[in-house]
Amino acid sequence: MRRRFAWWWLLACWVVGCALAQTPVAPPPPDEELFLEVTLNGEATGLILRFTRGKPTGLRSSVQNLRDLELDPKLFGVDGQDEFDLDQAKGLSYTYDAARQAITLRVADHLRAPIQVSARTSRRAGPASVTPGALLNYDIYTRLGQQRSSSISNELRYFNASGVLSSTGVFNYSSERREFIRYDTAWVHADPDTLETWQAGDLISSSLTWSRSLRMGGLQWRRSFDLRPDLLTFPAAALGGSAVVPSAVSLYIDGVRQVDTAVPSGPFVINQVSGINGAGQATLVTRDASGRAVSTTMPLYVDTRMLAAGLNDYSVELGVLRRRYTLASFDYSRSPALSGSLRRGVSDDLTLEAHGEAGRATLNGGAGLLWRLGQAGVVSGSLAGSRSGEGNGGGSGGQATLGYQYLSSRYSLDLQSQRASLRYADLGTAEGAPVVRATDRINLSLSLFRGQGLGLSLVSVRTPLTPPAKVAALTLSSTLGMGLYLSVSAFRDLRDQQARGVFFSLSGSFGDRISANASRSRQNGVQSHSMTLARTADYGGGFGWALQSVQTNGTPLRQGQVTYLGNYGQLTGYTQQTGGTSTSSLDLSGALVLMDGGVHAARQVGAGFALVSTDGVGGVPVLQENLAIGRTSGSGYLLVPNLNPYLQNQVSIDVSALPLDARVLRTGQSVVPARLSGLLVKFPVETYAAASVILHGADDKPLAAGTAVQHVESGDSTVVGYDGVVFVDHLQPRNHLKLTVDGKPCMVEFAYAAVKGQPMPTLGPFRCEGVQ
Secondary structure, three states, X not given: OHHHHHHHHHHHHHHHHHHHHHXXXXXXXXXXXXXXXXXXXXXXXXXXXXXXXEOOOEEEEEHHHHHHOOEOHHHHOOOOOOEEEHHHOOOEEEEEEOOOOEXXXXXXXXXXOOEEEEXXXXXXXXXXXXXXXXXXXXXXXXXXXXXXXXXXXXXXXXXXXXXXXXXXXXXXXXXXXXXXXXEEEEEEEEEOOOOEEEEEXXXXXXXXXXXXXXXXXXXXXXXXXXXXXXXXXXOXXXXXXXXXXXXXXXXXEOOEEEEEEEEOOEEEEEEEEOOOOEEEEEEXXXXXXXXXXXXXXXXXXXXXXXXXOOOEEEEEEEEEEEOOOOOOOOOEEEEEEEEEEEEEEEEOOEEEEEEEEEEOOEEEEEEEEEEEOOOOOEEEEEEEEEEEOHHHOOEEEEEEEEEEEXXXXXXXXXXXXXXXXXXXXXXXHHOOOOOOOEEEEXXXXXXXXXXXXXXXXXXXXXXXXXXXXXXEEEEEEEEEEOOEEEEEEEEEEOOEEEEEEEEEEXXXXXXXXXXXXXXXXXXXXXXXXXXXXXXXXXXXXXXXXXEEEEEEOOEEEEEEEEEEEEOOEEEEEEEEEEOOEEEEEEEEEEEEEEEOOEEEEEOOOOOEEEEEEOOOOOOOXXXXXXXXXXXXXXXXXXXXXXXXXXXXXXXXXXXHHOOOOEEEOOOEEEEOEOOOEEEEEEOOEEEOOOEEEEEEOXXXXXXXXXXXXEXXXXXXXXXXXXXXXXXXXXXXXXXXXXXXXXXXXXXXEEEOOOOOOOOXXXXXXXXXXEXX
């Protein structure tokens, strides 16, 4: 019975199983598609993103959603996927509100990219523009009287998009000599994209604090950070924090507010913290909407001599050394010379340096460093070696330097020592300029109460051609209030009892650009005192003057000068009386600029400039950074002489001086000149050919306001205003206006002639005559 029951039981189970196997299984329900409003860390993002919901897995999100929320998928471990489960993403939690169809995400701060806030408010850089042209800067000084003489200094430039060719020199004219001395001539090409400059011609070789620069003629390739004036090259501080809710953030450096801005919730970083050199204290204050503030204070140390991590600074020169500069125009060595310098910011705490020279049977090379000791200052050092031929004394030599610097608002300490062996040489030694054999420097400065300062210096120098010197100096400075400043200093050579002196100075600045100075000194037995009273000319133009009285060992000297600064240059007259003899002199400085097909007189031109054109309209005031600089000439030009190269400069015109019928498309422009170059800035000034025309209908009543009007000659369309008045521009000698009145077309015909002194007259009334 048991076997028979077991057999039937197995047979029944097999039959039931087969039946179940034949029964179709229903597929799982599809995921529900949701479009949810997203809130991230309590802050509304303004985004509605797609999510999916499945019963076994919960909410799922696409990886693209993270990118839309400015989150990095790698940090959540889902990079390379299309979708992921929100419950499985590390560092991510959420709350789903089905009623509001919204989702709140919560992400840890270390998984969010911090908001970047710049602490600098400097002008923005921009691509430079160049208008080809040429200029001549000149300065003519003439001494009047029986011993008449003249000196004319000049700088000639030609510039275009490829670079600048410049040449400088001076011409001296007197009864004793008449000669021209050329100073420097060079072609310079700068590339703001690579921050590199090529220079061919006269140049100054590169150097470091422990090497020397020399004048050369040849070729130079160098890194030029001045092509990006907005770039910080030294290691700038960066301060970070986190805001739980949207907050206001303020940054104070030594009690002075540098940044005041708003940040969303989450981490943030304030970078490019400048305005500090040396030790300082930064205070970061975050304040939420309810006014609760959290303050964090931290120490900083910044040294502007160092390079930021990853930056390179270099310069290479190949050519020949120049001799007797300012005395001879073309006196160069016949032996080629090579020089080069390299600096690299290895990290924000370490900057490495290298320098090398070769030429005239001389080899020289060395390396140095700047090492920041946290908040304790910066140590500097270098080692250099040389080998020279018999013509330079022969042999090998070395040089070593060691220094330390600490700067703070309370006190500063600067220590420097340099030693060179007897046979140490460089390229300057080969030209007869010996190397300093020993130098020691100790500088200590203290900041006292109420703007008082005390400085102590001790300098020791030993050179081959002069007696050794060891000079101690003491300086006291004080701000007295009411614009007065006091300075007292004394020095003494500890190796020469006769070499000593004391200096006293009291200076002040007053209203209307007036300054005064009184000083008294005694040095090596010579006494002198002087008094000066001066008023500078306004930048926009005008007069200035100065009076000076000097007495040296009882010999008086009296001098007065008057200066006029105008759009076309500066003229200064001097008169001087000493020992019963009076002399007078004149000085005229300015520039001639060849641009836009004409020659324009201007003040002396600096590193960058702009030529403003108002299309022949004269007397238009021109402003530089909202400061009046002058008025356009009768031909409609004015040169703005001193703009910042590679930075945006604001140049504008004042339209209030224009007549009523003048039309200006724009009143201000942001211009970016290249270095030593200029550009043309146009402000087209047009004259309205317009009038207010009174239109009447066939019943001699003003047409209704809003009636459409078309000016046939120009194609412009407008509408009738109140009292049948319509303003029509671009008028011609004969004009036709087409209208539709009461569903019927009509035409107005009238003549127009411009009348001087009557801009935009009122014409009419004219009857609108019906047309077929």
